[in-house]
Amino acid sequence: MHPDYEPITGRPAEIALAARRLIAERGFEGLRTRDIAARVGINVATLHYHVPSKEALIELVARSLRDDFVAQNVTRPRKHLPALDQLRLEFLDFRETLVETPEIFIVMTELTERARRDEKVKAVVGPMLAFAHGELARILALGSEEGTFRADLDPEAGALMIFGTMVATQRSPRRGPELFDRACAELLRSVQAQPPESGLAT
Amino acid sequence: MHPDYEPITGRPAEIALAARRLIAERGFEGLRTRDIAARVGINVATLHYHVPSKEALIELVARSLRDDFVAQNVTRPRKHLPALDQLRLEFLDFRETLVETPEIFIVMTELTERARRDEKVKAVVGPMLAFAHGELARILALGSEEGTFRADLDPEAGALMIFGTMVATQRSPRRGPELFDRACAELLRSVQAQPPESGLAT
């Protein structure tokens, strides 16, 4: 698709992974090339042989996240499912990442922040976020059409709401699977159309 | 309340303000004591006279944000209003800050991120977030009780949802007042109870 769309492999992949972990632990401010090299088990000069500068390194990290993102999205032919199921699968994907590689979110957040001042990072992170957001909006619009979701749902705003809630859940000091599940439940209640018999009970 | 609850004034206040702006512009990684001093119009050594260390400086910034936060909340005796009005006022407050001092959100985000690794920052930022979150949860619970908001609303999860949506709105590349308004409208639709006549129409 894109001209530079070669997935990262070999040493650069190892470097990107080590960098991601260190960013998750210490943030960008605490990121040191020496530490990355040490964690990979190579000399700093070798690190520079593969990644010419720190700027390039951060780009590499961004591209590495995109690789993971793409890998996840590529293997999911679910567009034929009902909107509600699709949304639930999105939640499951998020949950899985949350449990298995929580570092991804931290790094993603840092990168998003950094994208504000770094055009190269923006060029990688921006489309990724736009895609994720677009997928959610698509699902919401589909659900409204199906009648499963509220008719007055604003897909764009709803996507923002879902995305923001996921991130906030992840950031909360009380973060964890239970909180995540409560947040998902709340989101589902928020977007779904009220059952017709709602007038009788309550 | 707290032993150190003296609002920041004089040079330290100028320093905190300059630091906040620089953090908003360049992030923590790009924050240099020399730059802050230059922006205040003083010497680095003078900066260190007022703020003994960089760690203390970041604490100062956190406390400075808290001062703003407190100043905003102190002048709002609105707990007697209906939940819907209270929520709308929260949105208005957020909107005002968004327009007038957008830097506050950026710095707040950076501080939240930093709080994960820095206990002192956490000690200042944590309670602030908890308070904001608690207020929203309180409003939502009140609304459920009143019957204005959905009965099955989970106040905690809902607060998270509202907060997350605000932040996401602020972070979105398309951020701006219009997007903010759409997000607020969506949040209101999400938490409100369906009108009783929903059984007839739709």
Add this chain to the structure above:
Amino acid sequence: MHPDYEPITGRPAEIALAARRLIAERGFEGLRTRDIAARVGINVATLHYHVPSKEALIELVARSLRDDFVAQNVTRPRKHLPALDQLRLEFLDFRETLVETPEIFIVMTELTERARRDEKVKAVVGPMLAFAHGELARILALGSEEGTFRADLDPEAGALMIFGTMVATQRSPRRGPELFDRACAELLRSVQAQPPESGLAT
């Protein structure tokens, strides 16, 4: 005269002197900021406090040479003397520098070489060389007018010849005061008009 014509003093002067000596000993390739700092007796960081970069350091060295050059030329009101005397005084000046601060020539040569690739150095070195050259050309023209020097003397080419010979003398592996004196004598014979009785003897 020039806006930046502040003679170098204090620490920068010490730094320039140390740098000059190190350049004379090891050339530009062997010039290390650490060594300069060590020779001045200060920390490398202190060196960078006074001179922001290596580029600036080399400019400083160039300006330092110019200061010496100006100091020498300012205190010499000799334009009223006969051309031959003026030329002899030029030789004496050169000889004095040669004996007392031979490092100046080495550094001057290195700087001249560097000026080819470094515009800032060129801006300092160029005018200096042009002035020196112009002075020689002026003396030669005056001598021709007086009848002391050959009538067919090309002042420009002659100045080049004198200057080149001095430099070559300095560079020769057999350099030293005696060689210098022989070269001066040869130059004097070269530019002087032949005595009228030359037709009789020979």
Add this chain to the structure above:
Amino acid sequence: MHPDYEPITGRPAEIALAARRLIAERGFEGLRTRDIAARVGINVATLHYHVPSKEALIELVARSLRDDFVAQNVTRPRKHLPALDQLRLEFLDFRETLVETPEIFIVMTELTERARRDEKVKAVVGPMLAFAHGELARILALGSEEGTFRADLDPEAGALMIFGTMVATQRSPRRGPELFDRACAELLRSVQAQPPESGLAT
């Protein structure tokens, strides 16, 4: 004559040529083995296969210059000509090099400078300069004997003068063929004996 007197050929010759050009462009300080390799179109490791170290590389450059120098001098059996013609031929040789391979002078200057601190370079450059200088001195002595050149000409000093003038001409910011010609003319006037009728006219 010398044990190592094998002219440089093949890859080493290519390397020497590339190195010479890079030295001319950036000086010794800016000479990087990687750049040389890149210009030759080989890998750095391959460069090191042919030339074991940077020191050896500089020696190679010096030897390469000597090869050119010898090639020029070998094909010139001119010792039977009158001194004036020989001197003119020297000027022509210089002029030719000046126009065709001006880089040679720059590299030669750099090498001469370097010879002061590097014994190995000195061992190659020294004899070359001594030979050139000796040739000029020989021609001048011959001319004096013939009566073409001044009787009081000091061959050694005169050789220095000629050599220095050539170099200075090359270094002058106004360098170029015209300046060169004026310098040669001046040198010829300087060394030649005055015509006998000089007593009558001026």
Add this chain to the structure above:
DNA sequence: CATGAATGAGTATTCATTCAT
């Protein structure tokens, strides 16, 4: 309060050189 000067401990980056293939 304020500052110019100074500094120790870093920090990314460079570069000649090596080595297994």
Add this chain to the structure above:
DNA sequence: AATGAATGAATACTCATTCAT
């Protein structure tokens, strides 16, 4: 012969912090 990868030892430069004045 050639190369991709690796490395030790530098190297210029940075930055928070200190201190005498």
